[in-house]
Amino acid sequence: MRSCVPQDENFERRIRESFSKQNLMKTIGATLSRVLPGEVEISLEFRDDLTQQHGFIHAGVVAALADTACGFAAFSLMAPDAAVLTVEYKINLLSPAIGESLVACGRVIKPGRTLTVCSGDVFALKDGEKKIVATMSATMMSIRGREGLTG
Amino acid sequence: MRSCVPQDENFERRIRESFSKQNLMKTIGATLSRVLPGEVEISLEFRDDLTQQHGFIHAGVVAALADTACGFAAFSLMAPDAAVLTVEYKINLLSPAIGESLVACGRVIKPGRTLTVCSGDVFALKDGEKKIVATMSATMMSIRGREGLTG
Amino acid sequence: MRSCVPQDENFERRIRESFSKQNLMKTIGATLSRVLPGEVEISLEFRDDLTQQHGFIHAGVVAALADTACGFAAFSLMAPDAAVLTVEYKINLLSPAIGESLVACGRVIKPGRTLTVCSGDVFALKDGEKKIVATMSATMMSIRGREGLTG
C-alpha cells in the first residue's frame, strides 16, 4: 500500500530540524521518538497541564500529536525543497487518554506528488499496557516554491 | 436546523465551571468569550509558543479550540447530570492561522439524546479583518451515570 | 467566506454536460435542479430500489448526491480546462432519509487553485416539510492537463 522510498536521503535531518521549530511540541513536551521513511512516531509524557475537565489528556493534544506524526510521515517522502501543510484530518477518539505516556504513530497510506494520505494511531501506555486511544486519517499537501515555507 | 432550548437553566454556569477545569485551555491561554444555548465561542491571543514550524498557530491548537467550542455548545443543551465526550471530529484547515487572535465558534446542528452533531469555525483576526482559518464537524456524546464524569 | 466569480462564463453548460455523463446519476434518477456560481443543487425522487434494510434511502445514495453537488459547486469556479475529483469527504447522517424526495445542496466554502473546500446538506421533503438528513464537508481537487479528464 505504501511506496516508501524517500526522495531526499537527508529526510530524517530535515524532519528533526522542522520538529525542533514547532514551538507547540516544545510547549507540550513532545519528542520525536522514531523517524522512518513514511512512518514517524511522537511521544509525550502525561502532564497535568494538558488535561481536559475529566483529567484525561485533552483531545486537542492527542490530535496535535497524531497530526504532527502524520505530517512528518508525509514529509519524509517529499522532495527536499517541499514544505508540508495539513489539508484536513478526521479523528475518532476511542478511549480516554490516560496513562503514563502517549505515543502517536503516523504512516503514509498513499504518497502523491501534491497530496499524501496518511493514517495515524495514538496509544496510551499505562501499567505496562498499550491501548489505542485515537485513530486519524489525514490529507497532507506538498507546497513548493512558496517563499518562507520550508520544512 | 437547531432546537436550542436548554434542559438546564444553569447551563452557562456549568460550562464556565467545566471550562475552568480544562487545564489545557489555561495552558494555552484560551478564554470562554460567549456562551449561548447551542452556541459557544472561545478566544485565544496569538502566542509564539503555540506555533508550528512556519510560525502559524499549530493546527492542534486550532482544532482544540474548535473541538472545545463544539463540545460546550453540545453540553449547553444536555441534561444537568450529563458529561460530554467527543466521539470524533473532522477539520479542514483553510488558511494559515496567523494574526492577533483566534476565535472559535461551535454550534449545535442536530441535538440528540445520546449524540449531538456540531459544526465549528475558527477565524483569525488580523489588522481589523476576520478570516476563516478552519471549519470542523463533530459528533459529541452525552454520558450519564458514569462515576467521575461530570461536566 | 466565498469568492464566487466563475473563471468560465459557460460554467453552467459545462456542469450540465458533465452531469449528463454521470451514469450513476441517471441510474438513480437524480436531476440537476439548480446551478449557481459556487452552489449546486441536486434532487432525487424517493425510489424503493435505493433503500437500505429499514426502508430509508441508503446512506450511499445520500452521500452520492451531496458529493456530486459539492463537486459541481467546486467545478463551477474552476478554469474551463479543469476536471474535478473528490479528494475526501466526511458525512454525518442526522436523520433517516425518508420522504417524497431528497435535495442535496453543495456550496463552496473556500475556493483554491488546486483544492476547493465545500460543504453540503441533504434535506428530505415530506408532507410539505423540509428536514435536514445529512451534512457533509468535502475537499475537491482541480486537475488540469491530464489526458482524458475533462469535466
Add this chain to the structure above:
Amino acid sequence: MRSCVPQDENFERRIRESFSKQNLMKTIGATLSRVLPGEVEISLEFRDDLTQQHGFIHAGVVAALADTACGFAAFSLMAPDAAVLTVEYKINLLSPAIGESLVACGRVIKPGRTLTVCSGDVFALKDGEKKIVATMSATMMSIRGREGLTG
C-alpha cells in the same frame, strides 16, 4: 485492537438477511462475499451504469460499499435484537475506481455498547492486480428497542 466475540452466534444469518433487504445493494449488483466476526467483505462487478463522468465507478458507489461493509462488520458484534445505523463516515478517495471489480472490506476497530468504530478499505481488481482505491473510517450506532428497526 479488536474484540471479536459475537454476542449472537447467528450473526452471519442476520447479516445475510439484512443485506438481502438492502435494495440498493441489489440495484447496483453488490454481493456479500465474506462474513466474519468483526469483518465483512462486499464485492461488486464493474458496471457502466455506475460510473461518474470520467468512466470510473462513482465515489458514491465506492462509499456505499465501504459504508455497508463497515456497518455489517459492526452489526456482527451487536446484540441479537440490535439494529445498526451509520452515525458518520469519512472517506479518502485514493485512486480512480477502475477495473473488473471492486472489493470493500470493513473491520471493527473498537466495538462498544452504543458506538462501534470501524475502518474500511476498497480495492479495485484489474488484470490480476489489487489496488487500494479508497479508505474509510466510520462510526456505527447500535439501536435497540426502536420499533421497526431490526437488522
